[in-house]
Amino acid sequence: MARIVMKFGGTSMAGIERIRTVAARVKREVEAGNQVAVVVSAMAGETDRLVGFCREASALYDPREYDVVVSSGEQVTSGLLAIALQAIGVPARSWLGWQLPIHTSDAFSRARIGTIDTEALDASLARGEVAVIPGFQGVAEGDRITTLGRGGSDTSAVAVAAAMKAERCDIYTDVDGVYTTDPRIVPRARKLARVTYEEMLELASVGAKVLQTRSVGLAMKENVRVQVLSSFTGDDAPMADTLPGTMIVGEEEITDVERQLITGIAHDKNEAKITLAAVPDKPGAVASVFGPLAEAGINVDMIVQNIAHSTGSTDVTFTVPSADLARSLDVLGQAKATIGYDKLVHDTRVAKISVVGVGMRSHAGVASTMFTTLGERGINIQAITTSEIKVSVLIEEDYTELAVRVLHTAYGLDAEVEAA
Amino acid sequence: MARIVMKFGGTSMAGIERIRTVAARVKREVEAGNQVAVVVSAMAGETDRLVGFCREASALYDPREYDVVVSSGEQVTSGLLAIALQAIGVPARSWLGWQLPIHTSDAFSRARIGTIDTEALDASLARGEVAVIPGFQGVAEGDRITTLGRGGSDTSAVAVAAAMKAERCDIYTDVDGVYTTDPRIVPRARKLARVTYEEMLELASVGAKVLQTRSVGLAMKENVRVQVLSSFTGDDAPMADTLPGTMIVGEEEITDVERQLITGIAHDKNEAKITLAAVPDKPGAVASVFGPLAEAGINVDMIVQNIAHSTGSTDVTFTVPSADLARSLDVLGQAKATIGYDKLVHDTRVAKISVVGVGMRSHAGVASTMFTTLGERGINIQAITTSEIKVSVLIEEDYTELAVRVLHTAYGLDAEVEAA
Numbered sequence: 080m081a082r083i084v085m086k087f088g089g090t091s092m093a094g095i096e097r098i099r100t101v102a103a104r105v106k107r108e109v110e111a112g113n114q115v116a117v118v119v120s121a122m123a124g125e126t127d128r129l130v131g132f133c134r135e136a137s138a139l140y141d142p143r144e145y146d147v148v149v150s151s152g153e154q155v156t157s158g159l160l161a162i163a164l165q166a167i168g169v170p171a172r173s174w175l176g177w178q179l180p181i182h183t184s185d186a187f188s189r190a191r192i193g194t195i196d197t198e199a200l201d202a203s204l205a206r207g208e209v210a211v212i213p214g215f216q217g218v219a220e221g222d223r224i225t226t227l228g229r230g231g232s233d234t235s236a237v238a239v240a241a242a243m244k245a246e247r248c249d250i251y252t253d254v255d256g257v258y259t260t261d262p263r264i265v266p267r268a269r270k271l272a273r274v275t276y277e278e279m280l281e282l283a284s285v286g287a288k289v290l291q292t293r294s295v296g297l298a299m300k301e302n303v304r305v306q307v308l309s310s311f312t313g314d315d316a317p318m319a320d321t322l323p324g325t326m327i328v329g330e331e332e333i334t335d336v337e338r339q340l341i342t343g344i345a346h347d348k349n350e351a352k353i354t355l356a357a358v359p360d361k362p363g364a365v366a367s368v369f370g371p372l373a374e375a376g377i378n379v380d381m382i383v384q385n386i387a388h389s390t391g392s393t394d395v396t397f398t399v400p401s402a403d404l405a406r407s408l409d410v411l412g413q414a415k416a417t418i419g420y421d422k423l424v425h426d427t428r429v430a431k432i433s434v435v436g437v438g439m440r441s442h443a444g445v446a447s448t449m450f451t452t453l454g455e456r457g458i459n460i461q462a463i464t465t466s467e468i469k470v471s472v473l474i475e476e477d478y479t480e481l482a483v484r485v486l487h488t489a490y491g492l493d494a495e496v497e498a499a
Numbered sequence: 500m501a502r503i504v505m506k507f508g509g510t511s512m513a514g515i516e517r518i519r520t521v522a523a524r525v526k527r528e529v530e531a532g533n534q535v536a537v538v539v540s541a542m543a544g545e546t547d548r549l550v551g552f553c554r555e556a557s558a559l560y561d562p563r564e565y566d567v568v569v570s571s572g573e574q575v576t577s578g579l580l581a582i583a584l585q586a587i588g589v590p591a592r593s594w595l596g597w598q599l600p601i602h603t604s605d606a607f608s609r610a611r612i613g614t615i616d617t618e619a620l621d622a623s624l625a626r627g628e629v630a631v632i633p634g635f636q637g638v639a640e641g642d643r644i645t646t647l648g649r650g651g652s653d654t655s656a657v658a659v660a661a662a663m664k665a666e667r668c669d670i671y672t673d674v675d676g677v678y679t680t681d682p683r684i685v686p687r688a689r690k691l692a693r694v695t696y697e698e699m700l701e702l703a704s705v706g707a708k709v710l711q712t713r714s715v716g717l718a719m720k721e722n723v724r725v726q727v728l729s730s731f732t733g734d735d736a737p738m739a740d741t742l743p744g745t746m747i748v749g750e751e752e753i754t755d756v757e758r759q760l761i762t763g764i765a766h767d768k769n770e771a772k773i774t775l776a777a778v779p780d781k782p783g784a785v786a787s788v789f790g791p792l793a794e795a796g797i798n799v800d801m802i803v804q805n806i807a808h809s810t811g812s813t814d815v816t817f818t819v820p821s822a823d824l825a826r827s828l829d830v831l832g833q834a835k836a837t838i839g840y841d842k843l844v845h846d847t848r849v850a851k852i853s854v855v856g857v858g859m860r861s862h863a864g865v866a867s868t869m870f871t872t873l874g875e876r877g878i879n880i881q882a883i884t885t886s887e888i889k890v891s892v893l894i895e896e897d898y899t900e901l902a903v904r905v906l907h908t909a910y911g912l913d914a915e916v917e918a919a
Contacts, residue, residue, distance in 0.1 A: 095556050099556075129575065133578075133579065133582060135515040136519075139586070141581065141585055144579075144592070151575050154571045155552070155567075155571050158553075158567035158568035159552055159556050161564045162556040162561055163557065165560075165561055166556065166560075173567050175644075178642055223598075
């Protein structure tokens with residue numbers, strides 16, 4: 080008997096008809112002999128509605144009370160799914176965050192999961208009940224409700240899977256897996272059968288919006304096998320353990336045959352470029368730029384420092400999330416005297432293109448192929464960053480789709496088109 | 500320093516603007532030096548929405564999961580009111596049923612409040628915080644959420660007031676007090692300054708829909724002074740302790756000067772009359788009629804048994820709530836052989852008119868005045884019941900308004916009209 084966790088997002092829980100479809104799907108896993116915990120999101124749109132109420136009540140709302148309000152969305156869907164399961168003969172009960180309990184830190188509205196007590200859960204599963212667990216919520220010391228931040232339900236599912244030592248955590252979503260790149264840009268993108276945690280982290284953080292980044296990091300840490308699959312296939316779809324979704328696993332599970340040099344190409348248009356012109360070229364200058372940004376909690380990504388001008392100054396270029404641009408300019412404006420730069424310019428019409436793959440660890444030439452391919456198309460590279468399994472470049476935003484397509488072909492990722 | 504409980508219904512909580520108005524009102528009580536707990540309902544319409552989801556998910560929903568779902572409505576408003584209070588500088592926090600906790604029976608969806616722990620509440624009030632408590636909810640043994648049944652928020656408010664030994668429980672509602680009768684029928688109806696628990700119970704149970712009956716019973720048992728007042732008066736309204744609402748108190752608080760023979764006239768169109776013709780006139784016959792109805796949980800109200808016919812049979816007439824009519828007919832149909840009646844007839848076009856007043860304990864002639872007054876207008880009385888402080892008659896529904904008006908005048912309840 081296997082233990083599995085199934086996670087359904089807001090679209091799957093939007094209304095009773097869809098909740099019934101979810102119940103039918105859960106029933107099939109139970110009938111296949113599995114012990115099942117289901118983690119659910121709020122109905123699509125509900126969390127936005129509740130967040131809106133809080134903001135309207137006060138721009139500076141108390142995050143403890145915000146958590147009381149917004150956690151109610153998942154409370155509702157977990158009760159409803161339990162009812163829908165019982166209606167088709169599947170014993171089920173809901174377990175709210177404070178009932179299980181799912182212990183979290185007391186960072187209200189963005190709490191982190193600590194431990195999950197499994198005594199009651201184990202007993203319930205042993206009785207043959209499906210455990211329906213609201214995602215996104217937990218409880219902090221002092222018995223106060225917490226939430227994990229937006230998209231936290233994926234993280235809840237992985238944490239529950241780790242705590243109950245589940246064989247698999249199936250994330251049902253509105254895509255049917257992880258692709259080599261965005262299929263809307265490259266119709267010949269291929270669905271990946273397997274991808275490593277590290278690759279998924281790089282793909283997710285640079286724009287392949289399938290899973291919340293935090294949940295992938297947790298899955299890697301806890302070694303939880305996560306499967307991404309579509310919630311839109313019908314009752315006659317194959318069982319989840321044979322479904323052609325994408326399995327996110329440790330590198331050791333990827334065979335040599337499967338291993339590709341490059342796993343995928345990601346793009347991200349939500350970055351903004353900032354350049355400080357003529358920063359004094361002296362020790363401590365760079366620290367004076369990035370210290371204030373770090374203090375303001377702004378994540379700086381790609382950093383390029385040009386070689387010094389003959390005048391003894393240098394230009395510093397870096398990117399920040401577009402959402403943090405205004406705040407970044409404010410922070411840097413205030414620090415102008417300290418830093419001593421001449422001019423501050425910014426540009427939001429940039430995109431970050433990344434090639435990702437654990438295979439590049441043992442192969443040289445990946446970056447070189449990238450630069451050559453882009454160069455041949457006349458695409459200028461404004462900045463470069465690399466990690467062990469990723470090379471990213473910053474380019475002009477208008478070239479995003481072209482860059483993704485030519486790189487997808489250059490790395491041999493295009494699916495073969497069958498002869499008609 | 501006085502302790503008071505303020506209770507606001509769904510109309511008062513319908514949207515952030517109204518919640519802000521509630522917060523301002525609470526602030527005035529705090530600034531007057533009171534320790535305040537606020538009990539809130541869900542936003543108007545929200546409980547219906549949530550109940551609808553449960554019914555749609557399964558006609559035979561699990562009441563434990565139903566309680567998880569529907570209790571969320573008050574969870575949301577309690578968090579939002581806490582935020583709105585903090586926004587105007589009033590320290591506040593929400594206390595959900597399981598946090599306080601409010602212990603209840605495990606009769607899910609219609610639980611009864613047992614004890615309320617006040618240790619944490621007392622400490623919170625002592626710190627100068629307003630305690631915002633969702634009405635309608637509690638927690639049963641085993642840490643499962645319960646609800647008290649529709650209208651339960653009034654009961655929550657009275658229970659909290661009793662537990663915290665509040666000086667007063669102010670129920671803000673969409674009427675500004677309890678009237679001698681329905682002002683829509685009798686424009687000259689007067690607002691009562693004080694009414695006893697017993698009178699309020701009779702007035703509420705026969706149709707003066709101001710407070711949930713159960714909450715009045717609890718207030719009587721716990722000796723909680725309850726004030727009914729309007730939630731629609733503005734910021735410049737007098738403070739609640741000087742507001743001209745209606746105070747519901749023990750009989751000992753009513754002075755002789757205030758005491759009236761009759762306090763009010765109530766009417767109720769939600770009853771249906773059932774007559775069993777030719778029931779055998781023998782011992783046990785009546786039991787065979789009302790036994791099955793009691794087993795089905797149907798409350799039988801007015802009962803009239805005619806004197807026996809010469810044939811050795813009798814007619815039995817009684818009323819049930821209109822909502823239970825179909826079920827009652829079903830139960831009686833099945834028991835036809837056991838009871839041995841000849842014919843079963845029913846009539847929904849009836850109304851119950853009641854005159855209520857503790858004064859009638861020491862005064863004869865109240866019933867007689869009622870019968871005479873109605874007779875003079877040609878209104879036929881189909882059934883009569885009396886209690887120590889109430890006389891009720893069943894009449895044809897079309898005469899309801901006429902009956903209420905003539906009785907209001909006959910008992911001297913009409914307000915004096917000032918000369919223009």
